[in-house]
Amino acid sequence: MNRLTSDVQACEAHATDADLDELRARLAAARLPEAETVHRAAPDPRRWDQGVPRADLVDLVNYWRTAYDWRSFEARLNGIGQFRTTVDGLGIHFLHRRSARADATPLIMTHGWPGSIAEFIDVVDELADPKDADAPAFHVVVPSLPGFGYSDKPTTTGWGIEKIAAAWVELMGRLGYHKFLAHGGDWGGPITTILGGRYPEQVLGIHTTTAQAPPGLTTDGLTAAERKWTEDTHDFWSHRAAFAKLQAARPQTIGYSLVDSPVGLLAWILDKFAEWTDTEDSPFETISRDRFLDNVTLYWLTRSGASSARIYYESHLSLDPELRVDVPSAIVVYPRDIEKCPRAWAQERYRRIVRWRSPETGGHFPSLEVPEYFVKDLQDGLAAVLAAHR
Template sequence: MPCPPSDVQAFDAHATDADLEDLRARLTAARLPEAETVRRSGPGRHRWDQGVPLADLVDVVNYWRTDYDWRSFEERLDRIGQFRTTIDGLGIHFLHCRSARADAVPLLLTHGWPGSIAEFVDVVDELADPEDAETPAFHVVVPSLPGFGYSDKPAATGWGTEKIAAAWVELMGRLGYRRFAAQGGDWGGNVTTVLGGRFPAHVLGIHTTFAEAPPGLTTDGLTAVERRWTEETRDFWRHRAAYAKQQATRPQTIGYSLVDSPVGLLAWILDKFAEWTDTEDSPFETISRDRILDNVTLYWLTRTGASSARIYYESHNSLDPELRVDVPTAITMYPRDIEKCPRPWAQKRYRQIVHWRSPEKGGHFPSLEAPAYFTKDLQEGLTAVLATHR
């Protein structure tokens, strides 16, 4: 049974003028290092070989300090609809946009790191009230993970992806949604996999851009493309995942810098947007500076650099190797994502794949990089999922 409405409270995101002035002052007073030693004469990914190039960072910092408008993002969140509720003693913040369509299906969208609810603000409207009447409509719920955004910061260990998934079921029940579809990528994909595997009585089906195969599978029988995927994923974890090791083992240590320095926070997050997007030189080729700064500023104002990093401490490599997902599943593997799972491997965990896509473009943040394609693919994937229940 849904909980009384009093258990869910409307929420208004509003930073104080003092906090915004403090941010600008810190940006003005920032101490920056010298330029990287791999400077290139022209654009290209190699400019980022040592991390965020100084010139790029200075440009974004100046824009953040002088032109960026946080208030417009706050207004966007308020237009969608913001709420909070307390689950297992922890305050959970979420966006909730109810569709005007009588046939709408509840849909839970879960973000990852270094993302946030900002990943989905550009797709909520079309998902809730699509222009095409033949396209499925959804009551969209977008929670902030524990320790992220306006959700509370856990004061003790235990808030890993298994507990988060259980909390999401409780959240959806409080909104009157006993059964729902779920989507996610990155940590959101992990949570979505747990939802599909642990709670089939509540989950109609899932869509994920982050399928995780059971361990120990061989490359025998894979296509050349699929073998290349496994090599690229292995290369990522061997050579480009220091951030994950740091956050999984010492989140508190890096957290001091992320909470104290807006430039440090920006560089830590911007580095991932640059490397993980399907671009040739800069993440701003596909994602606006405003949307990336919406995301970074949300981390800054809520002081969640340390608390968000702890999801790695709680859940890094923790997905149950025996977990199987029997609910209908839609999977999309974007070519420039950091982990790509071959379909034969995915089928070992996801037992009812009803929709599989491998587009020619796109990276780790598809709802930001290509929101129109992401939305259409999600609608098509969930159409296939829902068709199995007819």
């Protein structure tokens, strides 16, 4: 059990010096537009009304070119442990952090867009070997979604959320984990929901930051706060989700810009981090510039701007409305997330909610914004899931 086989191979990340030199050269030669026509002094979220402010981008580009250290992130990935396996003809890359604890439970963690495995590298150690001996421990597996990072890029259609969930079951089985827990947010949310709903024999239970209510539910009986959640979510999809509709309809077209221009890629991703974090003005109030640039540089070096966007083409609004999850589920709704699902709605899909939390702080990237709370909530939530089996 858990030995490397011909199906699972260890690997390491190592960008060439030429690739890093080319990145710096492209950043130095970038051609930028004029400044936005809304002018407000920071801190003020309205500075971002037309998108990423030019001054903020110039500062970040200069830091990326002159001070950022990719090699540090590479070393961290290699230190955790990187592996690859092939599922249905597609190479899947994943991190695998084994716990030293004999009572550890396997856990697969799924990221989304515009995130990556970089979202979880600061929390895997505490999840695997917690300082608190009473906290649960996990054998942590963090795969890169198809078309993201060091996973292969699909060359045919079909790699949507249902197929990805099936691939995760196959992956965990190859590692000897025939029963496991699952966590996910953003695209990881519906993938984790599918894992819990379709594979109850393998999946002990789930934890998600992106609960997926069935369509067509009414606001009757909701509290005023919960109605505000539904209004915020509706506003997001009606007025602030052009990126999703564009990537669902024309991922190849936007992909040319994202793969050819590091500044274009940087701005496209920064815009989402700025809007979706629980901050007053800038995502760097809570997330380090280096960790953010680890994420962006991973997209750049793997040329995954187009291939990652295609998950929207494959899966946008595709979750089965009839899918129900009967395994124990722990759900957390962060106040500045882009989708906020009332518990009454969530219960229509997740039939055994064993823990529900709505903290006072945090946004769409909680493992980066509030990592200590994120880890504690994940530990407590999955402990409740496991207790439901006793």
